[in-house]
Amino acid sequence: MQQENQTRSNKARTDATRSALLKAARHLFSEKGYAETSTPEVVKAAGVTRGALYHHFSDxxxxxxxxxxxxxxxxxxxxxxxxxxxxxxxxxxxxxxxxxxxxxxxxxxxxxxxxxxxxxxxxxxxxxxxxxxxxxxxxxxxxxxxxxxxxxxxxxxxxxxxxxxxxxxxxxxxxxxxxxxxxxxxxxxxxxxxxx
Missing domain, CATH: 1.10.357.10 (Tetracycline Repressor, domain 2)
Incomplete structure (x- = not known):
């Protein structure tokens, strides 16, 4: 039971991180454009680590x-x-x-x-x-x-x-x-x- 709750909790965190990255990136890309948006800006806006970004997306x-x-x-x-x-x-x-x-x-x-x-x-x-x-x-x-x-x-x-x-x-x-x-x-x- 505890293992199942931990797995659900990990999945929820993973989903939340991915969602935060997508939301932050979407906002920046729509406002500034692709060329003017940097990954450090995305990470900062999403409130996650750079490692989290590269866990979900290759670049x-x-x-x-x-x-x-x-x-x-x-x-x-x-x-x-x-x-x-x-x-x-x-x-x-x-x-x-x-x-x-x-x-x-x-x-x-x-x-x-x-x-x-x-x-x-x-x-x-x-x-x-x-x-x-x-x-x-x-x-x-x-x-x-x-x-x-x-x-x-x-x-x-x-x-x-x-x-x-x-x-x-x-x-x-x-x-x-x-x-x-x-x-x-x-x-x-x-x-x-x-x-x-």
Whole structure:
């Protein structure tokens, strides 16, 4: 019994340390950017030792990769929650998902991490892998569903997914710089309508 409690206690401490590191790093990366954030700053902000950082992450890049992955997962959750909000059909689910994406990307720190520093630090191939593993599949599956239901033209789904993903990213960057989100939603809605 005591061994089981100690194991749970150790796991709880380990989880708490990892969580503190991720929270501190996310804040610093979103405020200062990857290049201007140092691991000693992360350790200090998290209130842990340097050894604790390197117990959980091999280096700053590994820590950043974990933050980027978490951000993509959060965006995917937001997209999914919007897309399930009583869509009238498959195309409406895609429109709702686009609203979820832009809502999730209202966080300027997220925009910096995912769309500015992410490609520069991790490279396009790794970001594409993270995107596929977390959120791009939602878009691809939504497009496939709309095509299979006969609600959208049959097009090469992978190419369409790539192009729409790029479109969403550019819209998020423009909105982050002050563009009207409603104008971008109007355009996205028109694009989905043109694909019907």
């Amino acid at each position: 700053k890049l590994d820590l950043f990769r974990a933050i980027v992955t978490e951000e993509y997962q959060k965006v995917a959750e937001e997209i999914t929650s919007f897309a399930k909000a009583d869509p009238t059909d498959a195309v409406d689910a895609l429109r709702q998902g686009s609203r979820g994406f832009l809502k999730a990307m209202e966080d300027r720190g997220r925009v910096r991490i995912m769309l500015l520093d992410g490609p520069a630090v991790l490279g396009r191939a790794e970001l594409d892998r993270i995107d596929r593993d977390t959120s791009a599949d939602a878009l691809r599956l939504g497009l496939e569903g709309a095509m299979q239901a006969g609600q959208m033209k049959t097009l090469p789904v992978q190419a369409l997914t790539v192009q729409l993903s790029a479109l969403f990213d550019r819209a998020a960057l423009a909105i982050s710089d002050g563009d009207d989100p409603n104008a971008h939603l109007e355009v996205l809605d028109a694009i989905f309508e043109s694909l019907a």
